[in-house]
Amino acid sequence: MQLTFHVQGGDFTRAGDAASQVKKTLKLLNIDPGITKRVVVALYEAEVNIVAHACRGVITADIDPEQIRLRLEDEGPGIADIEQAMQRGFSTASPKVREMGFGAGMGLPNILENADRLDIDSVVGKGTTLTITVALQ
Protein backbone atom coordinates (compact mmCIF):
# COMPACT_ATOMS: atom_id res chain seq x y z
CA MET A 1 0.00 0.00 0.00
CA GLN A 2 1.28 3.46 -0.85
CA LEU A 3 -0.01 6.80 0.49
CA THR A 4 1.09 10.17 -0.88
CA PHE A 5 0.70 13.61 0.70
CA HIS A 6 1.63 17.11 -0.43
CA VAL A 7 2.91 19.51 2.22
CA GLN A 8 3.03 23.30 1.93
CA GLY A 9 5.85 25.17 3.64
CA GLY A 10 4.67 27.59 6.31
CA ASP A 11 1.17 26.10 6.57
CA PHE A 12 1.05 25.22 10.25
CA THR A 13 -2.71 24.76 10.23
CA ARG A 14 -2.25 21.54 8.21
CA ALA A 15 1.08 20.36 9.63
CA GLY A 16 0.50 16.84 10.86
CA ASP A 17 -2.29 15.93 8.43
CA ALA A 18 -0.10 13.26 6.82
CA ALA A 19 0.96 11.78 10.17
CA SER A 20 -2.65 11.74 11.30
CA GLN A 21 -3.82 9.95 8.13
CA VAL A 22 -1.00 7.41 8.38
CA LYS A 23 -1.86 6.79 12.03
CA LYS A 24 -5.51 6.09 11.16
CA THR A 25 -4.43 3.76 8.32
CA LEU A 26 -2.04 1.79 10.56
CA LYS A 27 -4.78 1.44 13.16
CA LEU A 28 -7.12 0.00 10.50
CA LEU A 29 -4.36 -2.41 9.49
CA ASN A 30 -4.03 -3.55 13.14
CA ILE A 31 -0.36 -2.57 13.31
CA ASP A 32 1.10 -2.85 16.83
CA PRO A 33 0.34 0.44 18.72
CA GLY A 34 3.96 0.79 19.86
CA ILE A 35 5.27 0.53 16.30
CA THR A 36 2.52 2.85 15.08
CA LYS A 37 3.55 5.48 17.61
CA ARG A 38 7.20 5.27 16.51
CA VAL A 39 6.18 5.65 12.85
CA VAL A 40 3.84 8.58 13.34
CA VAL A 41 6.09 10.47 15.78
CA ALA A 42 8.98 10.22 13.29
CA LEU A 43 6.69 11.21 10.43
CA TYR A 44 5.15 14.13 12.32
CA GLU A 45 8.55 15.53 13.31
CA ALA A 46 9.72 15.28 9.69
CA GLU A 47 6.48 16.78 8.38
CA VAL A 48 6.82 19.73 10.78
CA ASN A 49 10.40 20.18 9.53
CA ILE A 50 9.10 20.59 5.94
CA VAL A 51 6.49 23.12 7.09
CA ALA A 52 9.06 24.96 9.21
CA HIS A 53 11.97 25.07 6.78
CA ALA A 54 10.99 24.23 3.19
CA CYS A 55 8.84 25.71 0.41
CA ARG A 56 6.94 22.48 -0.21
CA GLY A 57 7.35 18.75 -0.01
CA VAL A 58 5.94 15.37 -0.94
CA ILE A 59 5.54 12.54 1.54
CA THR A 60 5.24 8.95 0.42
CA ALA A 61 4.43 6.16 2.86
CA ASP A 62 4.99 2.60 1.66
CA ILE A 63 3.43 0.01 3.93
CA ASP A 64 4.22 -3.64 3.35
CA PRO A 65 4.20 -6.72 5.61
CA GLU A 66 7.88 -6.37 6.58
CA GLN A 67 8.34 -2.61 7.00
CA ILE A 68 7.01 0.90 6.73
CA ARG A 69 9.11 3.21 4.63
CA LEU A 70 8.51 6.97 4.72
CA ARG A 71 10.09 9.20 2.13
CA LEU A 72 9.90 12.99 2.65
CA GLU A 73 11.27 14.99 -0.27
CA ASP A 74 11.26 18.77 0.03
CA GLU A 75 12.21 21.78 -2.04
CA GLY A 76 13.96 24.11 0.33
CA PRO A 77 17.24 25.47 1.67
CA GLY A 78 18.77 22.04 2.33
CA ILE A 79 21.00 21.18 5.27
CA ALA A 80 24.57 22.45 5.08
CA ASP A 81 25.96 20.29 7.88
CA ILE A 82 23.90 17.15 8.55
CA GLU A 83 26.11 16.07 11.46
CA GLN A 84 25.49 19.42 13.16
CA ALA A 85 21.75 19.22 12.39
CA MET A 86 21.60 15.84 14.15
CA GLN A 87 22.96 17.34 17.39
CA ARG A 88 20.31 17.60 20.09
CA GLY A 89 19.63 21.30 20.72
CA PHE A 90 20.91 22.62 17.38
CA SER A 91 18.20 24.57 15.56
CA THR A 92 17.77 27.15 12.80
CA ALA A 93 14.02 27.51 13.41
CA SER A 94 12.29 30.87 13.19
CA PRO A 95 10.50 32.54 16.15
CA LYS A 96 7.17 31.55 14.53
CA VAL A 97 8.15 27.88 14.58
CA ARG A 98 9.16 28.19 18.23
CA GLU A 99 5.80 29.77 19.04
CA MET A 100 4.19 26.59 17.71
CA GLY A 101 6.09 24.53 20.29
CA PHE A 102 8.88 23.30 18.03
CA GLY A 103 12.34 24.44 16.98
CA ALA A 104 14.25 23.24 20.04
CA GLY A 105 16.64 21.11 18.03
CA MET A 106 14.96 17.85 19.00
CA GLY A 107 13.23 16.83 15.75
CA LEU A 108 15.96 14.99 13.85
CA PRO A 109 17.33 13.23 16.96
CA ASN A 110 13.78 12.11 17.80
CA ILE A 111 13.25 10.83 14.25
CA LEU A 112 16.50 8.85 14.53
CA GLU A 113 15.42 7.42 17.89
CA ASN A 114 12.10 6.17 16.51
CA ALA A 115 13.41 4.83 13.20
CA ASP A 116 15.15 1.55 12.54
CA ARG A 117 16.96 3.32 9.73
CA LEU A 118 17.24 6.98 8.78
CA ASP A 119 18.84 8.23 5.57
CA ILE A 120 19.28 11.95 4.88
CA ASP A 121 20.21 13.28 1.47
CA SER A 122 20.46 17.05 1.17
CA VAL A 123 21.65 19.59 -1.38
CA VAL A 124 22.06 23.17 -0.17
CA GLY A 125 19.75 25.49 -2.10
CA LYS A 126 17.69 22.62 -3.53
CA GLY A 127 16.20 20.50 -0.78
CA THR A 128 16.32 17.55 1.53
CA THR A 129 15.09 13.98 1.29
CA LEU A 130 14.56 11.92 4.43
CA THR A 131 13.95 8.20 4.23
CA ILE A 132 12.68 6.68 7.45
CA THR A 133 12.30 2.93 7.78
CA VAL A 134 10.55 1.12 10.63
CA ALA A 135 10.50 -2.68 10.64
CA LEU A 136 7.22 -4.44 11.36
CA GLN A 137 8.74 -7.80 12.30
Next chain:
Amino acid sequence: MTLQEIARLVDGEIVCGAERAQEVIEYGFASDLMSDVLTQKRSNFLLITGLANIQTIRTAEISDAQYILFVRRKKATPDMLKLAADNDMTLIQSPFSMFKAAGILYSAGLKPVY
Protein backbone atom coordinates in the same frame (compact mmCIF):
# COMPACT_ATOMS: atom_id res chain seq x y z
CA MET B 1 -8.16 9.94 39.18
CA THR B 2 -11.03 10.73 36.86
CA LEU B 3 -11.13 13.61 34.40
CA GLN B 4 -13.98 15.06 36.41
CA GLU B 5 -11.84 15.03 39.56
CA ILE B 6 -8.96 16.63 37.64
CA ALA B 7 -11.23 19.41 36.39
CA ARG B 8 -12.55 20.03 39.91
CA LEU B 9 -9.06 20.14 41.47
CA VAL B 10 -7.77 22.76 39.01
CA ASP B 11 -10.98 24.83 39.02
CA GLY B 12 -11.30 23.78 35.40
CA GLU B 13 -13.97 23.36 32.79
CA ILE B 14 -14.25 20.40 30.42
CA VAL B 15 -14.74 22.05 27.02
CA CYS B 16 -14.55 18.95 24.82
CA GLY B 17 -15.19 15.26 25.45
CA ALA B 18 -17.26 15.72 28.64
CA GLU B 19 -18.83 12.32 28.00
CA ARG B 20 -15.49 10.80 29.04
CA ALA B 21 -15.44 12.64 32.41
CA GLN B 22 -15.44 9.38 34.35
CA GLU B 23 -12.39 7.93 32.56
CA VAL B 24 -9.49 7.31 34.91
CA ILE B 25 -6.11 8.95 34.22
CA GLU B 26 -2.96 7.61 35.88
CA TYR B 27 -0.12 9.70 34.43
CA GLY B 28 0.56 13.34 33.59
CA PHE B 29 3.23 15.32 31.76
CA ALA B 30 3.60 19.11 31.72
CA SER B 31 5.32 21.03 28.92
CA ASP B 32 4.91 23.93 26.53
CA LEU B 33 7.44 22.33 24.17
CA MET B 34 5.72 19.94 21.77
CA SER B 35 9.02 18.31 20.81
CA ASP B 36 9.33 17.24 24.47
CA VAL B 37 5.84 15.74 24.36
CA LEU B 38 6.78 13.74 21.26
CA THR B 39 9.63 12.04 23.13
CA GLN B 40 7.24 10.42 25.61
CA LYS B 41 6.95 6.65 25.18
CA ARG B 42 3.87 6.29 27.37
CA SER B 43 0.35 6.58 25.97
CA ASN B 44 -2.91 7.84 27.50
CA PHE B 45 -1.37 10.48 29.75
CA LEU B 46 -2.73 13.92 30.63
CA LEU B 47 -0.84 16.66 28.79
CA ILE B 48 -0.68 19.81 30.91
CA THR B 49 0.28 22.79 28.76
CA GLY B 50 -0.02 26.53 28.31
CA LEU B 51 0.50 26.26 24.56
CA ALA B 52 -2.87 26.58 22.87
CA ASN B 53 -2.73 26.18 19.11
CA ILE B 54 -3.71 23.59 16.53
CA GLN B 55 -0.33 21.84 16.82
CA THR B 56 -0.98 21.18 20.52
CA ILE B 57 -3.93 19.02 19.49
CA ARG B 58 -1.98 17.36 16.66
CA THR B 59 0.95 16.62 18.96
CA ALA B 60 -1.35 15.08 21.56
CA GLU B 61 -3.04 12.98 18.88
CA ILE B 62 0.28 11.71 17.52
CA SER B 63 1.59 11.07 21.06
CA ASP B 64 -1.52 9.09 22.09
CA ALA B 65 -2.24 11.68 24.80
CA GLN B 66 -6.02 11.73 24.66
CA TYR B 67 -6.41 14.29 27.43
CA ILE B 68 -5.18 17.90 27.54
CA LEU B 69 -5.33 20.35 30.43
CA PHE B 70 -4.80 23.94 29.26
CA VAL B 71 -3.45 26.16 32.04
CA ARG B 72 -2.85 29.94 32.42
CA ARG B 73 -6.42 30.69 31.18
CA LYS B 74 -5.52 29.50 27.67
CA LYS B 75 -8.58 28.78 25.54
CA ALA B 76 -9.06 26.24 22.78
CA THR B 77 -10.15 27.83 19.47
CA PRO B 78 -13.07 26.42 17.44
CA ASP B 79 -10.57 24.73 15.07
CA MET B 80 -8.82 23.10 18.02
CA LEU B 81 -12.14 21.93 19.51
CA LYS B 82 -13.18 20.39 16.19
CA LEU B 83 -9.87 18.54 15.72
CA ALA B 84 -9.99 17.32 19.32
CA ALA B 85 -13.58 16.10 18.92
CA ASP B 86 -12.66 14.33 15.66
CA ASN B 87 -10.01 12.43 17.58
CA ASP B 88 -12.13 11.61 20.67
CA MET B 89 -10.02 13.79 22.93
CA THR B 90 -10.95 15.53 26.16
CA LEU B 91 -9.91 19.14 26.79
CA ILE B 92 -9.99 20.95 30.14
CA GLN B 93 -9.30 24.68 30.64
CA SER B 94 -7.96 25.96 33.95
CA PRO B 95 -7.16 29.46 35.25
CA PHE B 96 -4.23 28.10 37.30
CA SER B 97 -0.54 28.40 36.41
CA MET B 98 1.18 25.27 35.12
CA PHE B 99 3.18 24.99 38.36
CA LYS B 100 0.07 25.24 40.53
CA ALA B 101 -2.02 22.84 38.43
CA ALA B 102 0.77 20.26 38.18
CA GLY B 103 1.51 20.56 41.90
CA ILE B 104 -2.11 20.03 42.91
CA LEU B 105 -2.56 17.04 40.59
CA TYR B 106 0.75 15.47 41.68
CA SER B 107 -0.25 15.86 45.35
CA ALA B 108 -3.60 14.26 44.56
CA GLY B 109 -1.92 11.18 43.10
CA LEU B 110 -1.41 11.81 39.38
CA LYS B 111 1.89 10.10 38.55
CA PRO B 112 4.72 11.61 36.48
CA VAL B 113 5.56 9.80 33.24
CA TYR B 114 9.15 9.70 34.51
